Amino acid sequence: MEIKEREDSEMIEQDIALLVPGMKLAADVCSADGKVLANNGSIVSRHTIEKFTAWQISKVFIAAETPVNPITDLNIRQFINEYNQSVTFIQKAFDDIRTTDQIPVASFECVAGGLVEKTSGCGNIIDQLYNLPRCDDYTYFHSVNVSIIASMIARWLKLPPHIMNAVSMAGLLHDVGKARLPADLLHQPHKLAAPAYEHYRQHVAYGYELARQSTQIAPSILDAILQHHEREDGSGYPYGLKTDKIHPYAKIVAVADLYDEALTLNHDPADTHFTPYSSLEKLRDRLHTLDPKACLVFIDNMLNCLSGNQVVLTDKRQGRVVFLNTEQPSRSMVQLNDQTVLDLSEDPDVRIQYVLR
Template sequence: MRLVFTRDLIPGMLTGGEVTDVAGAVKLLKQGICLTQSQITKLQNWGVPFLYLDDGTDYDRIKFSGVDMIKINFAKVYQEIMHDVGHMFRYIKKFREVPVMQMKALADHKISLLVETIGALDYLLEMRCHSEHTFQHSLNVAVIAGVLGKWCGYQGEKLKNLVLAGLLHDIGKVVIPLSILDKPGYLSSAEFAIIKQHTAEGYQLVKTSQQISQDVKLSILQHHERMDGSGYPAGLAGDEINDGAKVIAIADIYEAMTSDRVYRSKMTPFEALNIIADQMFVGLKPEICLTFFDNMRNYLTGSSVALSNGLEAKVIAFDAKEKHVTRPILYVQNGTCIDLQKEALRIVGVYG
């Protein structure tokens, strides 16, 4: 059998085993199915990162590049964790109780592997799909928060707590009606008021746990508070907000913007960072935002992108004077360079 990323599938390939969704809960295809384009699209929409093909090849003898192996291992671990997280979130929804020790073990021993992977945010983008599952968003936020936390100097138990906070930040949504969570359009003021209850509901689920630190509890409660006092649930401002909550807030925004939703398509990292930049001196902590931008420059340099005029290009540099990461210098396929600070063009797609 041969492992192939879903984006590389072509019609006519044969599945080498049963294919399920990322949570392992829904059976999508049986073994030995000859893939059609419709089925490939379905797999991509469900967010299946890879599958095994039955092509008579001995998988153990296949030679992958070092980068391919890192990506494959990331996808494997991600899918395993997704299955576990989905199971735990369904447990929380049913019993209104958080399996704390299992969640901590996931954050400390498995999600930490994703956080420590070089190129984690690149690979995470490839795992994104149309999904209204709170547990998938929570796993992604845990990884992004862990990476951002490392960039901000978090380490040891402090970093573990930040990853756990990212994993648990939206557990309060298990009590929110799906008709509101999955609504394909704008929420009414009454519906948004119900959504806003998820921070306090999540805090209630963990507040008596002796195994969860106060920092994690406050990050769950305060990740929608904003530096200028415009957030919820308490309208806190500045230093009144827990430091971990400030990191989770940025990870939460970035993940939400770069993932597909039923009411909109995902944004590029450049668009998401632009939104964060707009909030940097209002609701978000500037120092954390600037750390995020500085490191994302390194992440995005070398990326292949699609432009609004139909051309493809590669990110080669960022102007040292530019504060943000939204308008880099590009090398275009036709051999010319474009400075997006001087051109009325947009990046509409990123291919890694």
């Protein structure tokens, strides 16, 4: 990796693991063969981070005026390490389950507890999940993401620590039945033809059967595995259960699952419209099918951290979100770089395309 144009000392060397959207590059970033990957002065986006990771860039220089809080950075560094280790564990665990048909329960409990612990000091860490480089298989990081989001929802609901840990465990195991599915069913299941999709839906029953073999897994977590696709109005599967028949853990995992799915599984790389703003809109649109308490506490807390983000609009203009439209977050008010304030609710052709920070 080569970094060019170090013109002054007003820069900070930053590990890629701590790079976040919105930071400003203070030098060109080049590949080993001299290809310019990003220019001096560019604003870092999630796509930039993924590109640097793909080219095995380990460090870059950012502008010194970029705010860096050493305590926050330490927490985030610890979280990122825990996250990466958890994804690696899930990948290996799924491989082992395919061979042994047994869940290493103690190891899953250790990972779930570690995720709860490391996220507790990072505020709302959920946005950070979507700035991290992806592994090759959606299933692995999705399991970790759902575990983290579910435990955050439990925290926002002010549930006791032992329930936060249990919900984290439920999130980590919610898709364990996919270990019994062929790999070709796991990528973009929403595009599967009817017979294949019916087979895919069996993952909840497979997961329940796997988990039930262990006496160490609580019945409440078994219910969450089996019921996380059930919906309040009876439109879910596998049994079409309604409100009072669905376990509370399953209701929390359902919200986490849908949010992460909207930002990852259904995200066509050519379509950058799947942002935290649009994903929250999708959750609000489905409010009648989800537990309102879990869903609304999640939406409200996420909205609190989305104001002030630097964003790019569909017409390529950039600006900062200055006022949130709580009903349609992707149509909030944005102050453009020229200081003009644009109300996206009044312009149907423009909306937030992606988030810089």
